Amino acid sequence: MLEIDLKSRLPIYEQLVEGFKRLIMEEVIKTDEKLPSVRSLARELTINPNTIQKAYKALEQEGYIYTVQGRGNFAQGIEGKDQKEKLLKLKGELKKTMAEAIYLGMEKKEIVQLIEEAQQQVGGERDDD
Known part of the structure; x- marks a missing residue:
């Protein structure tokens, strides 16, 4: 799903942001589909949960995802964004x-x-x- 290149000059959180954007634009992650939790994704990719949180925050600010308190993060549909x-x-x-x-x-x-x-x-x- 997501690949992190530890040798890249691009920070890990930016790699995550770009990876999720690509997956959302290619509709691999569908509108309103729940994204992995911060903890599970951090465990899976063996990176700091704060890095995942930073990427999710950036994606939310850019309108690619939205957060439902207590439920998690979800992919925002194209039609739902102020473009x-x-x-x-x-x-x-x-x-x-x-x-x-x-x-x-x-x-x-x-x-x-x-x-x-x-x-x-x-x-x-x-x-x-």
Whole structure:
């Protein structure tokens, strides 16, 4: 399910955040599905429970999960998120990243290919814009 690379420069909690985001976006973890408890996941991955808690807090702040007091953490559905602000932020980040990639020599067709791969990864075409 989740893999932690102890040799990575990316902090463990960020690896967890990215891993859970991927699982939620790919719908491996379904909307309203309960996430593993902090203690059980810490035991399974052999990492500090505070690290798990920090990752869950970050995921909740970003709108990927929600907490029900006394019951645990659950995956938040796409339809349940307030997306406008997040999308604006992501568009700005994408624009900067693409500009840098073009500056470094990436071709338009390569960018389009990356977009197509990302669409396949999250489950298909979306021609909203």
